[in-house]
Amino acid sequence: MRLLVVEDEAKTREYLRKGLEESGFTVDIANNGLDGLHLALEENYDLVVLDVMLPALEGWDVIKRLRDKKNIPVLFLTARDQIEDRVRGLELGGDDYLIKPFAFVELLARIRTLLRRGPAREVEQISVGDLEIDVIRRRVRRAGVRVDLTPREFSLLQLLANRQGEVLSRTQIASYVWDMNFDSDTNVVEVAIRRLRAKIDDDHAVKLIHTIRGMGYVLEVGERG
Numbered sequence: 001m002r003l004l005v006v007e008d009e010a011k012t013r014e015y016l017r018k019g020l021e022e023s024g025f026t027v028d029i030a031n032n033g034l035d036g037l038h039l040a041l042e043e044n045y046d047l048v049v050l051d052v053m054l055p056a057l058e059g060w061d062v063i064k065r066l067r068d069k070k071n072i073p074v075l076f077l078t079a080r081d082q083i084e085d086r087v088r089g090l091e092l093g094g095d096d097y098l099i100k101p102f103a104f105v106e107l108l109a110r111i112r113t114l115l116r117r118g119p120a121r122e123v124e125q126i127s128v129g130d131l132e133i134d135v136i137r138r139r140v141r142r143a144g145v146r147v148d149l150t151p152r153e154f155s156l157l158q159l160l161a162n163r164q165g166e167v168l169s170r171t172q173i174a175s176y177v178w179d180m181n182f183d184s185d186t187n188v189v190e191v192a193i194r195r196l197r198a199k200i201d202d203d204h205a206v207k208l209i210h211t212i213r214g215m216g217y218v219l220e221v222g223e224r225g
């Protein structure tokens with residue numbers, strides 16, 4: 001079994017390498033996100049251990065770009081004060097996470113579980129009412145009619161659909177879809193939602209994208225105040 005460890009702290013990196021090699025794994029090391037991404041794309045690993053806070057390219061960006069191409073199990077390492085990050089990590093396609101500092105036996109147990117489980121199963125199709133999203137082909141149909149979306153609109157719709165019924169704030173949406181933080185007074189998200197709505201909802205009596213005043217947006221079948 002071949003593992004890739006992406007970690008910038010020399011001490012942790014060596015600790016991981018030594019421990020994993022002693023446990024019978026072949027271990028490659030990257031000490032920044034960019035090198036980690038390149039290795040993960042070029043080589044064949046059974047699993048990637050990925051630190052979140054990394055120079056050159058953060059763990060989030062590594063997994064985003066990795067997930068476009070490959071479906072290897074990824075175990076995130078995250079600091080305790082970034083606990084909310086775990087949600088984001090799993091959302092972006094991380095398979096599990098471990099909070100630093102962790103016990104090596106715990107890490108080993110998680111790695112073995114993920115390796116047994118194999119690659120994460122991709123969700124191929126998301127349905128919300130009569131809206132169908134083909135995630136693999138990036139195609140959308142509403143009531144059987146094809147809807148053409150820009151890549152950005154598709155990402156936005158996919159995010160809302162993945163978390164249907166959950167209210168997402170503008171800031172959350174901005175950080176997922178645009179991969180950056182906007183000031184809360186920006187209307188970039190609002191404009192994008194309006195465009196998406198025109199394509200998804202305008203021709204239909206049943207609306208799927210709802211504005212929750214002062215909170216954000218939710219995708220679901222049924223009325224919201």
Ligand code: CA
Binds near residue numbers: 008009051052053054
């Ligand atoms: Ca780090």
